[in-house]
Amino acid sequence: MFMPIITTFQLMPYLVFLLQASFLESRPSTLNDIMDALRDDNINLIGVWGMAGVGKTTLLKQVAQQAKQQWLFTKQAYMDVSWTRDSDKRQEGIAELQQEIENALELSLWEEDESKKADELKQELMKEGKILIILDDIWTEIDLEKVGIPCKGDETQCKIVLASRDGDLLCKDMGAQRCFPVEHLPPEESWSLFKKTVGDSVEENLELRPIAIQVVKECEGLPIAIVTIAKALKDETVAVWKNALEQLRSCAPTNIRAVDKKVYSCLEWSYTHLKGDDVKSLFLLCGMLGYGDISLDLLLRYGMGLDLFDRIDSLEQARNRLLALVEILKASGLLLDSHEDTHMFDEEIDSSLLFMDADNKFVRMHSVVREVARAIASKDPHPFVVREDVGLEEWSETDESKRCAFISLHCKAVHDLPQELVWPELQFFLLQNNNPLLNIPNTFFEGMKKLKVLDLSRMHFTTLPSSLDSLANLRTLRLDRCELGDIALIGKLTKLEVLSLKCSTIQQLPNEMSRLTNLRLLDLNHCQKLEVIPRNILSSLSRLECLYMKSRFTQWATEGESNACLSELNHLSHLTTLEIYIPDAKLLPKDILFEKLTRYRIFIGTRGWLRTKRALKLWKVNRSLHLGDGMSKLLERSEELGFSQLSGTKYVLHPSDRESFLELKHLEVGDSPEIQYIMDSKNQQLLQHGAFPLLKSLILQNLKNFEEVWHGPIPIGSFGNLKTLKVRFCPKLKFLLLLSTARGLSQLEEMTIEYCDAMQQIIAYERESEIKEDGHAGTNLQLFPKLRTLILHDLPQLINFSSELETTSSTSLSTNARSENSFFSHKVSFPKTEKLMLYNVPKLNLSSIYRS
Numbered sequence: 026m027f028m029p030i031i032t033t034f035q036l037m038p039y040l041v042f043l044l045q046a047s048f049l050e051s052r053p054s055t056l057n058d059i060m061d062a063l064r065d066d067n068i069n070l071i072g073v074w075g076m077a078g079v080g081k082t083t084l085l086k087q088v089a090q091q092a093k094q095q096w097l098f099t100k101q102a103y104m105d106v107s108w109t110r111d112s113d114k115r116q117e118g119i120a121e122l123q124q125e126i127e128n129a130l131e132l133s134l135w136e137e138d139e140s141k142k143a144d145e146l147k148q149e150l151m152k153e154g155k156i157l158i159i160l161d162d163i164w165t166e167i168d169l170e171k172v173g174i175p176c177k178g179d180e181t182q183c184k185i186v187l188a189s190r191d192g193d194l195l196c197k198d199m200g201a202q203r204c205f206p207v208e209h210l211p212p213e214e215s216w217s218l219f220k221k222t223v224g225d226s227v228e229e230n231l232e233l234r235p236i237a238i239q240v241v242k243e244c245e246g247l248p249i250a251i252v253t254i255a256k257a258l259k260d261e262t263v264a265v266w267k268n269a270l271e272q273l274r275s276c277a278p279t280n281i282r283a284v285d286k287k288v289y290s291c292l293e294w295s296y297t298h299l300k301g302d303d304v305k306s307l308f309l310l311c312g313m314l315g316y317g318d319i320s321l322d323l324l325l326r327y328g329m330g331l332d333l334f335d336r337i338d339s340l341e342q343a344r345n346r347l348l349a350l351v352e353i354l355k356a357s358g359l360l361l362d363s364h365e366d367t368h369m370f371d372e373e374i375d376s377s378l379l380f381m382d383a384d385n386k387f388v389r390m391h392s393v394v395r396e397v398a399r400a401i402a403s404k405d406p407h408p409f410v411v412r413e414d415v416g417l418e419e420w421s422e423t424d425e426s427k428r429c430a431f432i433s434l435h436c437k438a439v440h441d442l443p444q445e446l447v448w449p450e451l452q453f454f455l456l457q458n459n460n461p462l463l464n465i466p467n468t469f470f471e472g473m474k475k476l477k478v479l480d481l482s483r484m485h486f487t488t489l490p491s492s493l494d495s496l497a498n499l500r501t502l503r504l505d506r507c508e509l510g511d512i513a514l515i516g517k518l519t520k521l522e523v524l525s526l527k528c529s530t531i532q533q534l535p536n537e538m539s540r541l542t543n544l545r546l547l548d549l550n551h552c553q554k555l556e557v558i559p560r561n562i563l564s565s566l567s568r569l570e571c572l573y574m575k576s577r578f579t580q581w582a583t584e585g586e587s588n589a590c591l592s593e594l595n596h597l598s599h600l601t602t603l604e605i606y607i608p609d610a611k612l613l614p615k616d617i618l619f620e621k622l623t624r625y626r627i628f629i630g631t632r633g634w635l636r637t638k639r640a641l642k643l644w645k646v647n648r649s650l651h652l653g654d655g656m657s658k659l660l661e662r663s664e665e666l667g668f669s670q671l672s673g674t675k676y677v678l679h680p681s682d683r684e685s686f687l688e689l690k691h692l693e694v695g696d697s698p699e700i701q702y703i704m705d706s707k708n709q710q711l712l713q714h715g716a717f718p719l720l721k722s723l724i725l726q727n728l729k730n731f732e733e734v735w736h737g738p739i740p741i742g743s744f745g746n747l748k749t750l751k752v753r754f755c756p757k758l759k760f761l762l763l764l765s766t767a768r769g770l771s772q773l774e775e776m777t778i779e780y781c782d783a784m785q786q787i788i789a790y791e792r793e794s795e796i797k798e799d800g801h802a803g804t805n806l807q808l809f810p811k812l813r814t815l816i817l818h819d820l821p822q823l824i825n826f827s828s829e830l831e832t833t834s835s836t837s838l839s840t841n842a843r844s845e846n847s848f849f850s851h852k853v854s855f856p857k858t859e860k861l862m863l864y865n866v867p868k869l870n871l872s873s874i875y876r877s
């Protein structure tokens with residue numbers, strides 16, 4: 026009988042208090058009070074309130090960070106709920122919030138129905154134990170019960186922190202048990218925050234210092250005002266500083282709800298001060314979009330349509346410009362990094378992940394900044410307006426509407442739109458938060474001849490409104506998540522550059538689409554019903570740069586059929602970005618080129634998920650049968666490769682030159698009985714480099730005949746970046762790594778080895794003397810300095826963690842004879858390991874592993 030042995034050592038988190046030094050020094054007392062309340066068993070609903078821009082979000086982030094460092098909770102989630110401001114978003118908001126909590130806390134709920142989901146969520150949260158949920162920027166009461174968040178009455182260890190501008194809302198209406206006001210900063214702290222942002226030298230600059238002091242005084246202790254103005258003034262001339270001061274002093278009262286006039290004028294000044302129309306337009310555009318995170322990919326698609334990016338030849342250039350503009354806005358404090366990445370598995374955005382490889386695929390706008398942006402936008406010479414449909418008919422007759430260049434219309438209440446809206450200056454039209462049954466009259470678009478960007482996502486169309494064909498200037502059309510029937514009309518929009526039908530129900534692409542010769546981006550990702558793409562449509566889109574086709578389209582034709590065939594892609598000489606699902610490797614033409622692709626995610630025979638910008642996932646591919654030169658080259662340039670049921674070879678990878686696989690970051694191989702090795706090192710050129718210099722994760726599973734990771738002498742310095750190594754169900758594998766290789770794995774954080782029946786040792790060395798190399802004196806081996814998790818599971822033959830290699834093994838590693846009869850005991854130490862799990866390893870000599 027095998028008893029599981031589970032040991033956990035070095036589990037001590039470093040209990041260091043990183044008191045966000047100097048930043049907002051008056052806050053530690055509030056911060057500490059909140060932390061105390063979090064530790065108090067009798068309190069689970071906490072309120073934090075204060076005016077817009079006073080620094081609530083910063084404080085909450087510090088709370089979250091400290092809670093994490095002190096391990097107060099097993100899981101925690103931060104959520105921005107600014108949408109509570111829109112009364113009409115409240116209903117869908119609840120469902121979204123449930124979804125966000127589910128994602129952030131990595132729960133998996135089954136129920137679809139909102140109230141059932143609430144019950145399920147509540148049960149899960151009670152079961153999970155110590156959980157922290159932070160809801161930031163609440164405008165109207167959220168019914169926690171309805172969402173499924175356990176509250177006061179429940180026996181729960183779940184703690185909720187609520188933040189709002191409105192103290193009464195939290196403390197009276199929502200019943201927070203403790204309420205903490207966040208006050209304005211006192212003068213000396215305002216000054217030090219300003220100095221910290223603008224640079225300490227302001228203190229010594231006799232000319233600037235007095236102006237600076239006045240500027241700070243005008244900001245009235247509001248951090249958002251102080252930080253924004255400081256960022257704008259950094260490295261500016263005295264004249265600019267003086268101008269800022271004058272503007273702040275003369276600021277007129279605003280009537281924007283809950284925004285202080287000082288905050289408004291600071292932000293407005295900062296906007297006026299932005300250099301370049303493109304960056305200003307981008308800022309206003311961001312302000313128009315909804316609450317929560319803003320997808321950079323969406324900004325790119327809108328920006329292309331609006332001609333926001335000057336003098337660009339390709340989407341790639343547009344993307345680079347966009348990222349540069351976003352950086353400017355971030356540096357000026359007008360845009361923020363998005364909250365933690367909770368979007369990872371969201372279908373809707375995974376094409377954006379391919380095109381945006383910046384660290385953040387999303388940005389965020391502070392709600393105060395957004396309000397100010399909207400106020401500024403409405404005064405712009407090309408006004409941007411966000412409207413609700415209420416009173417639309419009358420408003421559409423006003424001069425204001427006639428001048429509008431950008432309209433975002435929220436149609437919740439009505440079913441019918443006016444027959445025609447004469448908006449001659451309109452360039453950008455976004456219909457949001459629609460009633461799905463909203464009817465768009467056929468003549469609706471006739472009066473919008475200048476329209477460049479049209480977004481009608483989430484609507485239902487059996488046919489498209491006929492007046493759409495009058496939009497001769499339209500360049501971006503977004504019909505994501507629409508119920509779509511006949512879309513032949515699209516063929517008339519010959520200027521179209523971006524067409525997105527993502528997640529729509531389109532079944533058939535019309536023949537007329539072949540006229541869209543200006544199209545640069547076509548998004549058909551997740552079109553689950555797509556069945557017909559007539560032959561020669563794809564090949565006629567001669568300017569296409571980006572094609573997303575991770576859809577259910579399986580009818581790729583072989584010779585002579587009427588559907589599209591894959592060799593049509595060879596005609597697209599500008600194609601640089603491709604995401605595609607191909608149901609069977611047999612469909613892959615041998616002559617497929619893919620030479621220009623710089624970003625690709627190609628799924629053959631399987632869907633699943635890929636995370637990097639050059640990635641292949643292949644199922645049932647016969648190496649010697651299916652992969653022509655084009656595909657093989659793609660393979661060698663990839664960052665991520667996943668194989669399953671790979672056949673026709675005993676090596677996973679076949680390097681053709683010394684650059685091969687240098688960029689590989691993730692490799693996963695499974696269910697392939699023919700595979701014996703990862704790579705063959707006959708390729709001498711490769712030996713000079715370390716192999717796999719960037720590889721971060723290596724996952725091998727269910728390889729019946731797998732013998733060795735590397736066939737032959739492995740280059741020194743290989744796997745230097747490997748963080749995750751997982752091996753399961755490889756019954757012939759006797760050892761995992763040679764000591765010389767293991768020594769190079771200085772970044773390894775996680776190692777899991779399971780169900781390997783023949784595994785005798787994890788690390789093998791060929792001779793004793795190896796142990797003493799590199800000054801590793803004594804009998805203790807120091808390996809894997811960063812290893813945090815080690816899992817050894819079901820390894821019936823494992824005796825020693827590391828030991829000398831048996832010469833009888835089938836490997837022919839070295840000509841050096843091993844020294845006879847020299848069994849030393851070597852202990853391997855893991856200084857950083859937090860999680861060590863040994864399960865069903867009956868023969869392992871535990872003292873061969875020790876903790877230093």
Ligand SMILES: *[C@@H]1O[C@H](CO)[C@@H](O)[C@H](O)[C@H]1NC(C)=O
Binds near residue numbers: 648649650672673
């Ligand atoms: C793979 O292709 C080779 C060469 O055409 C063939 O001999 C082999 O049987 C194929 N393997 C499988 C598993 O289909």
Ligand SMILES: *[C@@H]1O[C@H](CO)[C@@H](O)[C@H](O)[C@H]1NC(C)=O
Binds near residue numbers: 824825850
């Ligand atoms: C394991 O290590 C011990 C002591 O170092 C040694 O005697 C033994 O032969 C080793 N076992 C194997 C299978 O290498």
Ligand SMILES: *[C@@H]1O[C@H](CO)[C@@H](O)[C@H](O)[C@H]1NC(C)=O
Binds near residue numbers: 871
């Ligand atoms: C286990 O390992 C320790 C130290 O490596 C060694 O002294 C001891 O003899 C080993 N025990 C067995 C049963 O092999």
